Amino acid sequence: MARMHTRRRGSSGSDKPVADEPPEWSDVDEADIEERVVELAEQGHDPSVIGMKLRDEGVKGTPIPDVKLATGKKLTEILEEHDAEPELPEDLHNLMERAIRLREHMEANPQDHQNKRALQNTESKIRRLVNYYRGDALDEDFTYSYEVAVELLEE
Incomplete structure (x- = not known):
């Protein structure tokens, strides 16, 4: 699959081995x-x-x-x-953490245009994921903003 924010192709990763049952040495209940x-x-x-x-x-x-x-x-x-799932999906949580770090870096270094672009791309990915999870893992009226991300991740 192609990358979202570059013109390059995605790199192929390793596949999991095909298995129908767990190995004999791992027989835990x-x-x-x-x-x-x-x-x-x-x-x-x-x-x-x-x-x-x-x-x-x-x-x-x-x-x-x-x-x-x-x-x-x-x-x-x-x-x-068991009602132990995280409040936010893991991929969205990690992207929000990254956006917060980038935003704080941009406040300290406003001349850093490369990271400004990285922040734009990251926030774009967050908005796409919010649309995907809206109504299921997130509220129907949830919208992403920096302030909302900081609030959610402080908890």
Whole structure:
């Protein structure tokens, strides 16, 4: 897929190995995995960090290479079932953090035209994601602004 704000093509990434069932060495009970996922979410970790922790640390010392293969549910589905999902979707949260950092940099360095363009591109991506999530993960009348982003991320 092409990049959104450049004329270059996107670079291809690695594909996950095709697997229908979890490996034999990772035979952890589904309930234990769900319990660990909720525990990590309550500690304030994002879904991507939870996946890495399960891969590296595992549950009771046994690594979990793929939560969906082990439980039959995506990590975010597990969080939704246990009412532990984050307030904002992770991708939108990360873009808002980046926009805030760029805006603060621009206030200190108004002559930095390259980062001014980066801020415009980032805020454009945020607006597109807000339209995507509006009504589902966000309120119907939610609109992005710098002040709203600062408020949401301070909590």
